[in-house]
Amino acid sequence: MEQLTTIGINHYLTISAFLLGFGLFAVMTRKNAIVILMGVELILNAANINFLAFSKFNGGMGGVMFSLFVIVLAAAEAAIALAIVINIFKLFKSVDVSSIDSMKE
Amino acid sequence: MHSLIQLSIVVLLLPLLSFVILIFFNRKLPRRGDFVGVGILGTALAISLYMFWTVIVQTYDPAFKLAWDFTWIDFGNVPGVGPLEIRMGIFVDNLTVIMLAMVTLISFLVHLYSTGYMAGDKHYGRFFAYLGIFTFSMLGIVLSDNLFSIYMFWELVGLSSYLLIGFFFEKQSAADAQKKAFLVNRVGDIGMWLGILILYSQFHTFGYQQIFDNLAAGKFTMSNAWLTAAGILLFMGCVGKSAQLPLHIWLPDAMEGPTPVSALIHAATMVAAGVYFVARIFALLTPDALHVIAFCGALTAFMAATIAITQHDIKRVLAYSTVSQLGYMVLGLGVGAYSAALFHLLTHAFFKACLFLGSGAIIHAMHHEQDMRWMGGLRKHMPWTFATFTFATLALAGLPLTSGFMSKDAILASAIGFAKVEGGGIYYLIPVLGFFSAMLTAFYMGRQIWLVFFGESRTHLKPAEEHHGHDAHAAHGAHHGHNDHGHEEHHGVHEVAWNMRAPLVILASLSVFAVFSPDPLDGAKGWFMHMVQTPETVVGRYTTEHASANLSAPSALMAESVQAEPAHHTMTDAVPAANPAHGATEAGHGESAEGHTFSDHRQAELAHESHAAHYTAIIISSIMVVIGISMALIVYAFRIINPEKTSEAIRPLYLFSFNKWYWDEMYEATVIRFSIVLSKMLAWFDAKIVDGIVNGVAIMTRNFAFANGSFDKYVVDGLVNFTAFFVNTTGAVLRKLQTGKVQTYIVMALFAVLGYFVYYLTKLIY
């Protein structure tokens, strides 16, 4: 009980684990490129939560700063990714990733 | 080199020359070169007669001895022995000279005879060539001075006998007979060879004299049993050659050869070679060996006589009588009657050759009819043959006034004496057998004379189917193609030509007593018994019981012989003892037998006893002979007893004798069968087992190799192929994984991550 009431680092880590899992799941299973991007965002958030949680509980600023940069990168990534997705859409008239297997042989 | 030696060498080599000339050139020479053979033998005869004259007549010396030898093989300095040489040489003494004359004489006569008998034969020239090589090797036996060369000539005699028996080699029977003769002789020769080996291994020499000297000097280091064995083994050579029990079987079959050959080889000379050889080695025979020899001879004489009674073939009868007479000689040697035995050898050679040549004449006249049952009444047609044949028969039977009488009596007398010396008992068997055989001899010879010469011709009685028999028999072409003869009365039976008659006359006249001795009753008075005297034994010291008796108690006889003469050790200085004894006729008959004194107790005793038994022997044997002849007359002349009925009455005995005591059957069943079966077995063993093992190993190796190969093929190589296959398939599988879908890759990556997690956690737990 004491475990549950006093919010320790494990709670945050659990949440981030779930986010990571969901994100990965999305990346793996969804065909829609947009949804895959969303999964990526989830993963990034999971990472952020971890950074911040650790930096809070050991009192350093590294985690905070790093999560800041992560957010920045996420923004840039999102922009680029969406642009690519749109191009793909222009090419294949679809954002169905499974139909895009020109990497095969 | 003494001139006599040179002459003897010439005599030895002349027949060889005749052989070489005739074997290569007989077809190119006129008359197939028979004159070459006859002429050369005539020369040899002349030379040896000259030798006879000089040695026997001029230098009348019992101790006459000549020796010459040369190095045949030089072994160099042999470790453990020292310098070692094998020497060959020539040894001439009285006996040699006499034998030389005898052999060349008979050989010459046979050559002469053959010019008539063999005329028209396909291989006429070759026949004389064979006679030549036979004479050569026979003379070699006579002249050689050592065991090795005598063994060589011994085998050569066997070869020439082989060639001559098989002279009509188209005849299966002849081919069998020649093979049989050679093999049986070989068996005897083995024994002889082993005997030679025993002596050589002791003394490293083959020469008689050296061996005798070594023995006399007591250099024999093996046990006395070995010495006796050596004697008996050497005697085995004689058993083979002289057709003694149990190796006599070849001689009757040897009659397949042409009749002159039978006369020369299988009656007069070659078969006598065995006796001559035993005489040569007489000095080293221990008493035990002599006993064996004596019994062997006696049994042979008896057995052959019993067989001769029932034979129908005229030549077979003579053959068995030859075996029987050879038995007499061997018996004589066995009982120590050295000179008597050789005397008999000589006399027998003459009258038996005469008999054979006579039978040859008969056969020739009867167109190769050999069965006495179909003869008869020939005396009218062939008076010369009849006369000579009959006289020779009397000599063989041993009637007085003949040479055979003297020699046979001398032997029998010694046999009685021998039995006395040996202390009677079983040893009396020997004289008894001897006398009995004498009676049988008289009987079957009387039978033969009667069947052949007297009565009426029985040619027409010959059953028809016999024709093919003797047509094949006569198929060798030596005759002039008369196939169907005989039903009419002796068509063309006539006296033979001079060149066949002359030998008969000469030989018959040589069977008269006067040739050998002035006294018709006592051969011991003759020159032969004087010139050929029992050699001093050299094995006295080795003889077991006699030696002990000798050393322990020197008997009165020993003592008197010693005081009669100073101690003598060798023949040579025994001679002065002999000469006065010979001269002193008032000392009574047979001085020469006694006059020669022995330093060996036993021999002295034998000489004395045999001399004592002289008249007994004469009387008994004469009675025996008379009985035999009268029985023959009773049965065949006056037909008081019907032979057919008699033979029916005693059929088992008759068959036993008629089938020659079943010796051939016995050997056939045992030795020959055994050898053949064994050889088959061994051949099978060789092909199946030994070679089978080899092949088995080979097959095993091969299978292993196959297994190995398949291992290599399927496992090692298979591994390689499998790797390739595996890579291939996995590649194929994995290519499926490369979908090009990013997400699939992610899935895999994450699986890897998860896998790492699991691994890490398990590490963490444990």
Next chain:
Amino acid sequence: MLSLIVFLPILAGLVILAVPSSQKQVIRIISLVAALVQIVLAIVIWRGYDPSLAGIIAAPGGSPAGSFQFIERVPWISLDLGGFGKLNIEYFLGVDGISITMVILTALISTIGVLSSWTIQKQVKGYFILYNLLATAMMGCFVALDFFLFYVFWEIMLLPMYFLIGIWGGPNREYAAIKFFLYTLFGSVFMLLVMIGLYFSVIDPVTHNHTFSLVAMASQENYIKDAILGPDNVFWRYVAFIVLFVGFAIKVPMFPFHTWLPDAHVEAPTPISVILAGVLLKLGTYGMMRINFPLFPEVFQASLFVIGVFGAINIIYGAFCALAQQDLKKMVAYSSISHMGYVLLGLAAANSEGMLGALYQMFNHGTITAMLFLLVGVIYDRAHTRQIDKFGGLASYMPVYAGIVTVAWFASLGLPGLSGFISEAFVFVGAFSSVTTRNIAIVSVLGIVFGAAYLLWSLQRMFLGTRKPDAAYDLEVGSDGHEHIHFHDWKGKLDLDGRELAMLVPLTVIIIILGIYPMPVIGLLTTSINKLVTVLSPVVLTTMN
């Protein structure tokens, strides 16, 4: 000199290589000339040979010169084995009493072989090249005094033999060839091992380093005490002796290892049978006398009885097997097994008479058996069968052939006056004089009778009597009224023709001369044999009991 006589045939082979294979006659002539020159050289060597020099071991002072003759010795292979020391192999030839006779025999037999090869029609060129190679190898084996060189020749010999049997042989030739090859190879492999072992155990007294020289090996003081085959190493010395003995016994061939011989003979063409029986078998016993016994004398002395027993088995067993054969050539093959048994027996006697008899028997067996095989070949050429029962009464129709056959047969059964007798006689004399082998000698005397039995029997069945109904030839009455025979598809002379006489008559003459006066050959041997016996003898020599 020796090099010349050894390599002359192979030179001829090279010349033949240049001749177009269509020129069969030229090829034959070349080989014949080479062989004849070889005989001339052999005679020159024979005349130049000094019988007073013993050989066998080095002369006092350790150098072979003064003991061996016609020595040629040059370093041949010499390579550094690092840890093992130096391997120096010499080209070392020389003759002594043991080898001189074999050299003469080899020259003689290979000439006869060339003559008898005249009838070979198939691939003449290849045949004669191989044949000359074989001749070189044989001759080399007999004159090599360096173990390695000997081994090389020994191995070279196998190859042409294999092909000569395997290509020019009878119907079952591959089997026979393989059998022969494997058998001999089996033997020689062990020889190789022993050879290496000996190399590291022996010190050349002159150069003081390891050597393959048989001369050095033959004297025991050259052995290193504790080397693998040194005097101390009794066990390994026994092993080496046995292994080496088996290697040579296969060539002899000795009883359990003899089965390659009948097959090889039956399948091989006549000249090869002649070579095989005439020379190759001698290599086994020669190897024993040259290598096996002198190198391990004490083991030899210990195993005399066994060797003698094997000899006796060869004699009797071979005779019996021959008695049962239907194929004439097989009978002769078994007879030569039986006769080589005499050689073994004589060696086992280990005294001068026995050894000399053995060596002389090797020579005589070479000539006699060569003659036998030639005669078999003669009848086989005509009748295309060797079944004894297919003949009969030949003596009437082929008198010359029958006469020579009679001489050969009687020589083989040891008739006095022919050379075979003297050697057998001295084998027995020796064997009986030595206490060890006395009883063996007594037993094996039986071989004389059975030898006579099978030979006379075959003689009777083939030559005496009359033509059999199923004979391999027809009977016809010629124009002159005499009966003649003719073989079905035989164009040549019925009786022996000139070539065959040229092969057979010299052998006959040799056999007769050596049978009457053996000194020409024995005179060469005696010193060497006596020396050999001394070398082999234990400290106290016991030929007497």
Next chain:
Amino acid sequence: MSNPAYTVIFYLFAAITVFSAAFVVFSRNVIYSAFSLLFTFFGAAALYVFLSADFIAVTQVVVYVGGILVLLLFGVMFTNSIMQTDLKTDVLNMIPGTVLLVGIIGAILYTFYSTHSWMPSSTMLQGSIVERIGFETMSGYVLPFEMASILLLAALIGAAFLARFDKPGNNEK
């Protein structure tokens, strides 16, 4: 800080975050996913606040909700015309996905909970840290900061270049 209200609020936001994230993933409708993602971001931002990283929380709200999410929605709009009713996305390799989902989450959680050595340090972050962020940005992290800005610039240009509309000439194909 064992303040019940505090705890409750934390669990509330945590639930919002997780479930909305789950909805983002599992819903077939892209629009719904996008909007539920909005809640996830908000929940995350709230958790940042709980982690006394207020400035990050604010940035989160601004950047994600204000920027990225809008971008995503635009993307959705571009790719699927709104008129089309089905914005559903069908799925592929569901099973391995689920296995991995469960597996990875389980593994991570097991790792976390089997690790008992989380020692909260004595100096946990307290209160606002904006000042400290500014200080850090200008002192220790100035180089990353600049690089990040350049990166953003490059990203903007690149994105604009990539996503620009083609001339009517070459979009006729």
